[in-house]
Amino acid sequence: xxxxxxxxxxxxxxxxxxxxxxxxxxxxxxxxxxxxxxxxxxxxxxxxxxxxxxxxxxxxxxxxxxxxxxxxxxxxxxxxxxxxxxxxxxxxxxxxxxxxxxxxxxxxxxxxxxxxxxxxxxxxxxxxxxxxxxxxxxxxxxxxxxxxxxxxxxxxxxxxxxxxxxxxxxxxxxxxxxxxxxxxxxxxxxxxxxxxxxxxxxxxxxxxxxxxxxxxxxxxxxxxxxxxxxxxxxx
Amino acid sequence: xxxxxxxxxxxxxxxxxxxxxxxxxxxxxxxxxxxxxxxxxxxxxxxxxxxxxxxxxxxxxxxxxxxxxxxxxxxxxxxxxxxxxxxxxxxxxxxxxxxxxxxxxxxxxxxxxxxxxxxxxxxxxxxxxxxxxxxxxxxxxxxxxxxxxxxxxxxxxxxxxxxxxxxxxxxxxxxxxxxxxxxxxxxxxxxxxxxxxxxxxxxxxxxxxxxxxxxxxxxxxxxxxxxxxxxxxxx
DNA sequence: CCTCATTTGTACGTATGTATC
DNA sequence: TGATACATACGTACAAATGAG
Numbered sequence: 001x002x003x004x005x006x007x008x009x010x011x012x013x014x015x016x017x018x019x020x021x022x023x024x025x026x027x028x029x030x031x032x033x034x035x036x037x038x039x040x041x042x043x044x045x046x047x048x049x050x051x052x053x054x055x056x057x058x059x060x061x062x063x064x065x066x067x068x069x070x071x072x073x074x075x076x077x078x079x080x081x082x083x084x085x086x087x088x089x090x091x092x093x094x095x096x097x098x099x100x101x102x103x104x105x106x107x108x109x110x111x112x113x114x115x116x117x118x119x120x121x122x123x124x125x126x127x128x129x130x131x132x133x134x135x136x137x138x139x140x141x142x143x144x145x146x147x148x149x150x151x152x153x154x155x156x157x158x159x160x161x162x163x164x165x166x167x168x169x170x171x172x173x174x175x176x177x178x179x180x181x182x183x184x185x186x187x188x189x190x191x192x193x194x195x196x197x198x199x200x201x202x203x204x205x206x207x208x209x210x211x212x213x214x215x216x217x218x219x220x221x222x223x224x225x226x227x228x229x230x231x232x233x234x235x
Numbered sequence: 236x237x238x239x240x241x242x243x244x245x246x247x248x249x250x251x252x253x254x255x256x257x258x259x260x261x262x263x264x265x266x267x268x269x270x271x272x273x274x275x276x277x278x279x280x281x282x283x284x285x286x287x288x289x290x291x292x293x294x295x296x297x298x299x300x301x302x303x304x305x306x307x308x309x310x311x312x313x314x315x316x317x318x319x320x321x322x323x324x325x326x327x328x329x330x331x332x333x334x335x336x337x338x339x340x341x342x343x344x345x346x347x348x349x350x351x352x353x354x355x356x357x358x359x360x361x362x363x364x365x366x367x368x369x370x371x372x373x374x375x376x377x378x379x380x381x382x383x384x385x386x387x388x389x390x391x392x393x394x395x396x397x398x399x400x401x402x403x404x405x406x407x408x409x410x411x412x413x414x415x416x417x418x419x420x421x422x423x424x425x426x427x428x429x430x431x432x433x434x435x436x437x438x439x440x441x442x443x444x445x446x447x448x449x450x451x452x453x454x455x456x457x458x459x460x461x462x463x464x465x466x467x468x469x470x
Numbered sequence: 471c472c473t474c475a476t477t478t479g480t481a482c483g484t485a486t487g488t489a490t491c
Numbered sequence: 492t493g494a495t496a497c498a499t500a501c502g503t504a505c506a507a508a509t510g511a512g
Contacts, residue, residue, distance in 0.1 A: 005480060031496055042482055047497085055290070057413060062449060063497045064490035075415055079314070081470045178292060180310055180465040183418040183436035201418035201436035206465070214297055214509095230415040230441070233470075235316045240499060266477055277501055282478090298478045299509030449490090 006041050010049040013039075018058050018069055028066030029059065056080060057234030076137070078205070078222065079233025081176060084130055084138060084161075092133050098193070099127040101153040109143055109219035110206040111180065117215055118145040124152055129193055135228065139193050141221040162218075172216065177209035186225075194225045203231065241276050245284040248274075253293050253304055263301035264294065291315060292469030311372070313440070313457065314468030316411060319365055319373060319396075327368050333428070334362040336388040344378055344454035345441040346415065352450055353380040359387055364428055370463065374428050376456040397453075407451065412444035421460075429460045438466065 004012070014029065023029060030038065035046045050067055053059045057077070059067045078084055084093075104125045106114050124146050130138035142162065146152070149170060157165065166172040182204040186196050194202065202223050209218040224231060239247070249264065258264060265273065270281045285302055288294045292312070294302045313319055319328075339358045341349050359381050365373040377397065381387070384405060392400065401407040417439040421431050429437065437458050444453040459466060 007480080028496095033496080043497095044483090045481060048480090054411070060411075060445060061497065062490080063488070064495075065449075066490095066496065073413060079414075079416070079468070079470065176289070176295075176470055178308060178467065178469050179314075180467050181314070181416070181438060182461040182465045183438040183459075185436050199434065201420050203416060203418040203438070210295060224418075226417040230417045232413065232415050233314070233468075234413050235314065235411055235468075242499080263477095268477080278478095279502085280500060283499090296478065297509080298507065299476075301477060301509095 006039075007045050007048040007052075010035065010039050010041070010046060011052045014049065014053060015056070015058065018053075019072075023069045025069055025071035028068050031066060055234065057232075073232050075230045075232035076132075076224075077232050078138075078224070079179070079231055081174060084140060084222070094131040095157070096129040096131060097126070097157065098129055098139075099125070101126040101155075101157070103146060103153065104143075106143075109208070109217075110141075110221045112178075112206065112208045112217075112219060115215060117147075118217070121145040121147040124149070126157065128157065132229070136194050137224060137229065139190065139223040143219040145216060147216065166211075171212075173212040174218075175210045175212055177207055177218075179205055179207040181205055190223055194223065196225050196227070200225065202226075205231075241274075242280050242283040242287075245270065245274050245276070245281060246287045249284065249288060250291070250293065253288075254307070258304045260304055260306035263303050266301060290469065292467075308467050310465045310467035311367075311459075312467050313373075313459070314414070314466055316409060319375060319457070329366040330392070331364040331366060332361070332392065333364055333374075334360070336361040336390075336392070338381060338388065339378075341378075344443070344452075345376075345456045347413075347441065347443045347452075347454060350450060352382070353452070356380040356382040359384070361392065363392065367464070371429050372459060372464065374425065374458040376458075378454040380451060382451065401446075406447075408447040409453075410445045410447055412442055412453075414440055414442040416440055425458055425460075429458065431460050431462075435460065437461075440466075 017023060029035070032043050032046050032050070036043045039046070050059065050061065054061065057070060057073065057080070059069055061067050101124050104123045106119045106123045108114070122145070124144050126142055128140040129136055130140060155165070163174050183201055184204050186194065186198065186200040186202045190196065190202055191198055196202065202225055205222040205224065207220045207222070209220060211218065252258060264270070267278050267281045267285070271278045274281070285294065285296070289296065292305060292308065294304055296302050336359050339360045341354045341358045343349070357380070359379050361377055363375040363377070364371055365375060390400070398409050418436055419439050421429065421433065421435040421437045425431065425437055426433055426435070431437070437460055440457040440459065442455045442457070444455060446453065
């Protein structure tokens with residue numbers, strides 16, 4: 001088992017501190033030098049951790065002032081790299097398996113081109129519904145190539161983060177991705193699962209997710225009814 | 236006038252090279268060491284430039300291989316930090332002023348809270364329509380606080396990037412921001428400007444944009460009909 | 471299978487500039 | 492003015508993945 005790199009450790013540490021409210025919104029984190037001392041590392045390493053917090057939208061930095069904690073945003077941060085599970089408040093999200101992982105042939109990956117190797121490997125396909133505080137919010141369709149994933153289809157993903165699952169079971173780390181956004185009308189299937197009326201506007205997200213394993217991508221399609229929560233993100 | 240930092244210069248240089256097709260998709264950029272030598276800087280500086288290209292979705296990196304250029308994605312990259320103008324293909328976008336910049340009182344900034352100073356300063360408000368290849372794609376509503384922006388309302392923003400404008404005229408640099416996404420039905424106003432039918436699903440983007448000037452935010456609301464182009468982004 | 475050169479990833483240390491208070 | 496804090500940039504070292512031989 002490989003240790004997380006130092007900058008990731010501090011990142012995780014600070015992230016937890018912030019969401020737990022150790023630093024109220026508007027307050028500054030300890031200075032970069034202070035953090036470096038406290039964690040036994042140098043300033044460049046701390047800065048790398050902080051830059052992750054910035055791109056996650058947890059802090060902003062002001063020259064001469066410090067790293068100021070942003071208030072917890074209202075909405076669901078699915079636009080960033082964090083998976084759906086950790087994007088919400090986490091405690092109040094339930095995952096319901098609509099279609100268990102099964103092997104398929106690739107047809108297409110949500111308008112993303114599929115490489116030759118991926119096509120040959122075959123496709124693992126499953127559908128999940130995410131329920132936040134009793135109301136269905138996401139319909140999540142996932143496709144990934146069936147290469148070196150022993151016993152994948154026999155595991156249950158009920159209430160489990162796919163990204164964490166891939167990391168601990170198969171050593172696959174998510175590194176980033178591309179996404180495409182559309183506004184569409186709810187069709188019959190979406191009406192049913194997301195509990196909206198016919199023709200209701202729904203967000204559609206097509207994502208191609210890069211990983212540390214070269215050539216291994218996760219293709220994911222998310223449908224989201226934004227009546228209560230908007231999707232939020234930072235840039 | 237302050238020079239751009241070195242890492243920004245290389246970033247701009249490589250970015251231009253990529254969009255001009257100097258490195259076809261799938262090819263690797265010169266190695267970090269090579270770039271460092273070529274541009275008279277060290278590897279950390281080059282790496283900073285490359286990390287910008289990654290977050291813009293231009294390249295992916297593979298350990299032991301190099302920085303591989305991604306194919307030009309189809310869609311409009313408005314989700315990232317680049318303004319609307321440079322998000323598109325750039326040559327084929329036209330800006331039509333619907334409402335010229337005028338002073339208003341703040342009511343609300345698209346569901347974002349407005350600070351006391353911003354409220355007191357008053358609000359500059361304007362609306363623009365972006366037309367790509369003959370079809371209207373965005374309706375762009377912008378609000379910004381009227382502080383230390385001499386003669387702003389007297390300039391025309393026709394076919395001009397707001398971000399560039401702020402940089403060269405007022406020394407304000409955009410550093411990032413938060414956005415919120417919804418799928419809505421087109422109302423009367425949107426039907427007219429975006430040329431869609433009643434009830435057509437439209438993407439709504441509320442953005443609060445941070446700048447180098449402390450406490451100065453740009454609030455922007457974008458409506459987008461995603462019939463032809465989806466919005467794309469990386470993470 | 472092993473070795474080696476190349477390339478990126480992580481982390482160290484140092485120096486100087488610039489904004490804030 | 493001085494202290495503090497972040498921004499930029501230098502230089503170095505070793506680890507880990509890749510691909511060629």
